[in-house]
Amino acid sequence: MTAYTTRYNKAKRALFERMYSFLNERQREAVFTVDNPLLVLAGAGSGKTTVLVHRIAFILRYGNAYYQNINDDITQEEVEKLESAMDLPLDELPAFLDGLAVGKCPPWAVLSITFTNKAAKEMKERLIKVVGEERGAQDIWAGTFHSVCVRILRRHGIELNIPSNFTIYDAEDSKRLISSIMKDLNIDEKILPVKMISSLISKYKEQLVTPEEAVTPEKDFKMSRILRVYKEYERRLSEANALDFDDIIMKTVQLLKTSESVRDYYQSRFKYVCVDEYQDTNHAQFELAKLLSGKYRNLMVVGDDDQSIYKFRGATIKNILEFDTVFSDAKTVKLEQNYRSTENILNAANAVIKNNVGRKGKNLWTKNGKGDAIVLKKLDDQNAEASYIANSILELAKNENRKFNEFAVLYRMNAQSNAIEKVLARAGVPYRVLGGTRFYDRKEIKDIMAYLCVINNTNDNLRLQRIINEPKRKIGSATLEAIADISANDGISYFEVISNASKYVALAKAAPVLTAFANLIKQFVIISKSETLSSLFAKVIDMSGYRDMLVAAGPAEADRVENIDELISNAVEFENQNDDATLQSFLEEVSLISDIDNYDADADSVVLMTIHSAKGLEFPIVYLPGMENGIFPGVISMSDNEDMEEERRLAYVAITRAKQKLILSHVKERLMFGKTQYNQISRFITEIPSDLLDVQEEIRHRNYMFESKLTAKARREEAISKGIGAPNVFVGKGSAKEKNGDVFVAGDTVIHPSFGRGDVLSARSMGRDYLYEIAFDNFGTKKLMGSYAKLKKAE
DNA sequence: CACGCTCTGCCTGCG
DNA sequence: GCAGAGCGTG
Numbered sequence: 001m002t003a004y005t006t007r008y009n010k011a012k013r014a015l016f017e018r019m020y021s022f023l024n025e026r027q028r029e030a031v032f033t034v035d036n037p038l039l040v041l042a043g044a045g046s047g048k049t050t051v052l053v054h055r056i057a058f059i060l061r062y063g064n065a066y067y068q069n070i071n072d073d074i075t076q077e078e079v080e081k082l083e084s085a086m087d088l089p090l091d092e093l094p095a096f097l098d099g100l101a102v103g104k105c106p107p108w109a110v111l112s113i114t115f116t117n118k119a120a121k122e123m124k125e126r127l128i129k130v131v132g133e134e135r136g137a138q139d140i141w142a143g144t145f146h147s148v149c150v151r152i153l154r155r156h157g158i159e160l161n162i163p164s165n166f167t168i169y170d171a172e173d174s175k176r177l178i179s180s181i182m183k184d185l186n187i188d189e190k191i192l193p194v195k196m197i198s199s200l201i202s203k204y205k206e207q208l209v210t211p212e213e214a215v216t217p218e219k220d221f222k223m224s225r226i227l228r229v230y231k232e233y234e235r236r237l238s239e240a241n242a243l244d245f246d247d248i249i250m251k252t253v254q255l256l257k258t259s260e261s262v263r264d265y266y267q268s269r270f271k272y273v274c275v276d277e278y279q280d281t282n283h284a285q286f287e288l289a290k291l292l293s294g295k296y297r298n299l300m301v302v303g304d305d306d307q308s309i310y311k312f313r314g315a316t317i318k319n320i321l322e323f324d325t326v327f328s329d330a331k332t333v334k335l336e337q338n339y340r341s342t343e344n345i346l347n348a349a350n351a352v353i354k355n356n357v358g359r360k361g362k363n364l365w366t367k368n369g370k371g372d373a374i375v376l377k378k379l380d381d382q383n384a385e386a387s388y389i390a391n392s393i394l395e396l397a398k399n400e401n402r403k404f405n406e407f408a409v410l411y412r413m414n415a416q417s418n419a420i421e422k423v424l425a426r427a428g429v430p431y432r433v434l435g436g437t438r439f440y441d442r443k444e445i446k447d448i449m450a451y452l453c454v455i456n457n458t459n460d461n462l463r464l465q466r467i468i469n470e471p472k473r474k475i476g477s478a479t480l481e482a483i484a485d486i487s488a489n490d491g492i493s494y495f496e497v498i499s500n501a502s503k504y505v506a507l508a509k510a511a512p513v514l515t516a517f518a519n520l521i522k523q524f525v526i527i528s529k530s531e532t533l534s535s536l537f538a539k540v541i542d543m544s545g546y547r548d549m550l551v552a553a554g555p556a557e558a559d560r561v562e563n564i565d566e567l568i569s570n571a572v573e574f575e576n577q578n579d580d581a582t583l584q585s586f587l588e589e590v591s592l593i594s595d596i597d598n599y600d601a602d603a604d605s606v607v608l609m610t611i612h613s614a615k616g617l618e619f620p621i622v623y624l625p626g627m628e629n630g631i632f633p634g635v636i637s638m639s640d641n642e643d644m645e646e647e648r649r650l651a652y653v654a655i656t657r658a659k660q661k662l663i664l665s666h667v668k669e670r671l672m673f674g675k676t677q678y679n680q681i682s683r684f685i686t687e688i689p690s691d692l693l694d695v696q697e698e699i700r701h702r703n704y705m706f707e708s709k710l711t712a713k714a715r716r717e718e719a720i721s722k723g724i725g726a727p728n729v730f731v732g733k734g735s736a737k738e739k740n741g742d743v744f745v746a747g748d749t750v751i752h753p754s755f756g757r758g759d760v761l762s763a764r765s766m767g768r769d770y771l772y773e774i775a776f777d778n779f780g781t782k783k784l785m786g787s788y789a790k791l792k793k794a795e
Numbered sequence: 796c797a798c799g800c801t802c803t804g805c806c807t808g809c810g
Numbered sequence: 811g812c813a814g815a816g817c818g819t820g
Contacts, residue, residue, distance in 0.1 A: 146810040413806050476796045
């Protein structure tokens with residue numbers, strides 16, 4: 001080693017630091033730390049995704065070039081060449097540094113795991129930008145925990161006796177299954193609620209505990225019954241060739257633990273593993289990450305213990321708090337500079353979160369300047385609160401020339417959205433609601449999906465049971481019980497039983513209808529093999545009689561008809577986007593998507609969602625209604641200290657979503673679940689130093705709905721001038737829709753053929769139609785679908 | 796077996 | 811305030 005070697009290594013680092021001068025020092029450290037376990041504690045808005053993306057790009061291009069010292073003999077000439085490179089133009093540096101790469105890694109050897117599809121998609125897009133397609137950005141495995149595991153299980157699950165065409169049961173399916181098991185085992189749902197059992201089973205699976213491994217105190221009667229349900233639940237899942245969401249992780253862990261060849265395959269493949277939102281991982285996910293990175297041990301986890309808000313579904317903050325104990329050679333990097341919010345907003349967030357005991361401790365700071373004071377508004381009731389938000393949005397849109405997509409209204413629970421939605425509609429503010437009932441959770445969609453699941457996998461007894469009498473086919477509970485008995489005795493699926501219904505004495509009476517149903521499904525199976533997805537969907541909807549059933553129900557079910565049609569358009573879309581649009585791949589994609597994945601930040605409308613859904617997002621202006629004890633923090637968490645800390649972390653997440661303005665509000669009385677509550681101001685507000693707050697009160701002691709200084713006509717014109725046209729954009733799948741007939745907005749006066757004159761209170765886009773709430777002069781307020789109502793404009 | 800009535804319970808929710 | 815489950819009746 002010559003004297004030049006030290007100088008050489010130093011110059012090399014200086015060059016990399018220069019190349020990454022757009023990052024701060026902490027961020028650079030995380031990017032350059034490539035080998036061994038790494039924990040990045042990334043505060044809200046600290047550029048965590050930037051670090052993840054650039055670190056992967058760095059690994060692919062330069063390997064461990066920054067920290068790997070050169071020990072060979074270095075000549076004076078070589079040192080000087082390196083040192084003079086400091087004068088190179090910045091855009092020539094990356095190519096120059098290629099010569100210094102050490103142990104760079106192929107893209108397919110990098111695995112990046114996130115929680116949501118949205119995060120995975122964003123990650124992929126940014127990788128393509130930074131890494132570039134020519135460097136194989138496409139080949140990086142970037143997916144959610146579930147998509148990664150499903151991929152592994154489809155390919156290797158057979159080693160655990162999981163056939164590759166398994167179906168996935170969502171939370172509702174799994175509750176139905178539990179409920180039917182409890183009936184069979186004669187367990188009273190009033191003593192042991194389904195909800196409780198399902199969450200216990202989920203907890204076991206998150207802890208990787210099988211029913212056999214679960215230990216119960218001898219005399220614990222309840223526990224022993226729960227375990228009996230768990231055992232039977234497992235049996236029926238495997239009989240139906242189905243996995244629930246927890247299984248997807250648990251079985252993958254089991255597979256990696258038991259099969260040496262599968263474990264070797266993945267461990268040798270993944271040289272680098274990154275896990276985002278690590279604070280949200282549960283025990284099973286921790287084991288999975290540990291297993292997948294088990295050979296090279298280059299596991300990087302990124303998270304923020306202060307943003308851990310999913311304890312209730314099994315996330316354990318322990319994973320992050322104990323990371324450096326489990327991996328004793330782990331390095332920890334803290335990102336505390338915030339690039340998102342103003343100082344006032346950050347100070348408020350810091351002041352709230354510092355009341356938590358169980359945390360690593362971090363203090364966010366920013367160079368963004370103080371910014372506006374945080375507004376704290378007190379109002380009469382939830383309607384006044386909603387009106388205030390609507391007025392405030394219109395005012396800021398006008399005075400500060402804000403676009404509607406700069407605003408977000410974040411609430412603790414979905415039930416709060418109703419009052420706000422109504423008023424926004426009246427005020428002509430375009431908005432979208434995320435969350436609540438997902439498109440694929442709607443009954444009619446789940447029914448049609450159940451048909452498709454049975455067509456794909458006739459062993460799926462649960463889905464078969466769901467649709468066998470939907471629409472009505474005169475197959476009642478007595479027949480179903482007989483089918484279940486035969487199925488259990490002969491060890492064959494429900495479908496096999498009904499296919500041979502005439503063979504069984506117990507089914508003699510129902511045999512004709514059962515055979516007809518079995519033939520219908522068999523026909524669908526044939527169609528599924530010869531025709532396109534969309535044509536299969538259309539035939540299922542029509543030939544099953546499902547559409548006729550809805551149409552016969554009249555206008556009340558009009559929106560359901562729209563939804564099943566929307567499902568067909570989704571199939572068409574899916575065909576356009578995928579070369580191999582099989583039924584199996586469609587079902588899989590659908591079972592792994594969520595609403596937030598459809599959030600489109602570019603659409604110009606105010607967005608309403610829960611604080612949970614908003615994690616990872618940011619908005620210039622954020623409203624937080626319902627800052628009241630009993631709402632936020634929620635009533636259930638008020639008695640438990642750990643739950644209270646989770647609520648406080650949720651408050652921290654909520655506050656740190658805001659970039660420029662934060663508006664908190666609370667009300668004197670609130671109508672909720674049909675009851676009036678009188679809540680005190682949220683304890684989290686009292687934790688914010690008062691000098692950060694601009695306290696305003698607007699108490700009128702009277703019932704109060706949206707009042708605008710603008711007339712309905714002026715509001716509408718304003719809305720149209722802003723390019724909104726029709727007032728609201730519907731939830732969920734956001735494809736542009738053709739509307740038939742005249743379209744009305746809140747404030748219009750219309751004539752209905754039988755109800756006469758009325759005023760449109762709200763208009764809501766539903767599929768290709770509109771749902772109007774109309775106050776008729778003589779018939780009261782009614783909700784009508786535009787295409788059925790035959791409305792005419794009055795004037 | 797289907798329909799309509801009453802009763803209940805309801806936070807947050809990844810995939 | 812609303813949806814889904816349970817129950818009684820035709």
